[in-house]
Amino acid sequence: MSAVIYPLVKSVVKTGLYSYHKKIHISGLEHIPKDKPVMFLPNHQSALIDVLLIATDCNRKPYFLTRSDVFNGKLLKRIFSYFQMLPIYRMRDGRDTLSNNDAIFNSCAEILNRGEALLLFPEANHSIKRNVRPLSKGFTRILFRAFEMYPDLDVQLIPVGFNYKHAAHFPDEVALCYGKPISARSLFDENDLNTSVITIKNAVSTSLENLTTHIPSNEDYDVVLNKLKAEKVDFLNPTAVNKKINMLTQQGIDSSVESVSEKQGFNMFKWIFTLLNFPIVLIWKLWLKSKVPEDEFMGTFRFAFAMISYPIYILLLFAAIAFVFTPYIAVMSIYIITLLNVGLVKYGLR
Template sequence: MVKEKNIPINKPILFLSNHQNALIDALLIAATSGRFSYFLTRASVFKKPLVSKLLHSVNMLPVYRVRDGWSTLSKNNYIFKTCTDKLKTNQAVAIFPEGNHHINRTVRPLSKGFTRIIFETLSSYPDLDLQLVPIGLNYKEGTTFGDSVALYYGSPISAKSLVSQFSNEEIIALRQTIKNQIKGLTTHIDHAVYDKTIAKLKALNVDYLNPIAVNRCIESNFETCETAPKQTVNWMKRFFKGLLILNLLGPFIIWKYAIKPKIEEVEFIATFRFALAITLVPFWIVLHGVIIALNFGIFYLATYLVSTFIVALLSVKL
């Protein structure tokens, strides 16, 4: 589900989103924003050469933090200059200004990195009509297979309307303005009462794909809430999911016993599952397809491929 609000096509854009689900967040924005974007992400995920090449191939740029070592911070000069160069040619850059990811439904304090990009861009090109577009990512669960997600794109904000003196006061105001915008586009639960609030929302069975309604529920002290009846067990969905697992038994065993147990942060579960789905799963299906074609012919191959597609679709959509 995507809710868009007039994303400019021929203007420079800085997308500013909350960050809950590692690489999946960036992929969703890339697939739905309608703009070819460059993404800034934490440098620590670029450590392995193969991963680094993969991330650079999908327009990911590393941002270095103090925890990466003081000596690495100077590398950000090149990264931010790269962002300015992209924006001056009316391209799009996406950043997760919270500075890290977390599965919790809380908009965390924003770092100064995105304000530096804005300041450096406008100081170099004061007439540039840089647009700031806040984004709210809303997952139904966040880690489960067949999950649902809603993206809400806020109304574009002219950066020039918020910056004139390039002062520390404007940095503070920028951070607060964007944080408030993102909080309106995704469920925001205060950290101090997080567990208690989540328990109440779970009991009410709210729809996290509708963050405006959920935030209204929280702000009303749970008096004005849109609730839905708890869903019964969908046996048809379980049946087709079972068929899908049987068909993809090899990748499933590798995922369940070799990959998933080694994932230390839950925010990476969906990312690694997606990586498996676009690498090992196609190989597994092709291997089965070749065996079927050689032994039974093209008709049975076509039947197998169509059946696999239908079973996969039903296991997610039912």
């Protein structure tokens, strides 16, 4: 039974992701080794959405390093363990909890030695800003523990670039770019661990900067971003966008560029979508949306709410139509409404 649950949940989540997003474009899957230990190292922009997009389409079954504060209660621990989630302890969890990471690092080393995959975010935080932030050395500690326990082990580091058109909006478009594998062993010097940390971090950071839009200057960030928006660049194509950023930097930044308004005009399709899903839209806008702590969580909250509320809404709608008319009419109505919703997300809403 347990062997069925994981692929079933994965299939449901993947269907939800592709229905929720206008477009999901994935490139570089051919770079992921099938039979070697792998560490996926993505930039982090959209909370849990980032994790789900990799987990459902990376052609591996990775383990996830997750904040320890979500492991509350025996039931949640069992559920998270089943889905291969491992707690990682931070200073904010209490200094006395940090010692628990030692056992977690050992578990990660054993996972890698079995030729399996790990997913963790080397920036150690998330931000909706379009740049690669300085990398934490946490992932190198796991690597070095693995090399200490298994001297012949070589881990393939796979940088992953997330490129959202607008991570806080719905529906959004996203491109995942998997980079070429980096041999961690080839950059590791057991006699000079400090240099090894710097070398590995630089290699991963450089790769990530090519796989996602990277505006390097915090001072000119807003000006560059407004310029890119004004020229309507395709943020799903990081190579072209980064070339544009380099061109702007070389030409000199005009600080007088005005902010580009992202307000949208009247959209008939949006009104149709709202009418089709009025109870869900109403609950989201009047109750849940205001509870989202920051933009980085907007996509995660909205997606989770849709995954829970939409099936309930459809079942209630089916029951109401079947009661008033017939089950056949109810089935056809739900089928048509679902097709309309998918069509509006993919082609109508903007």
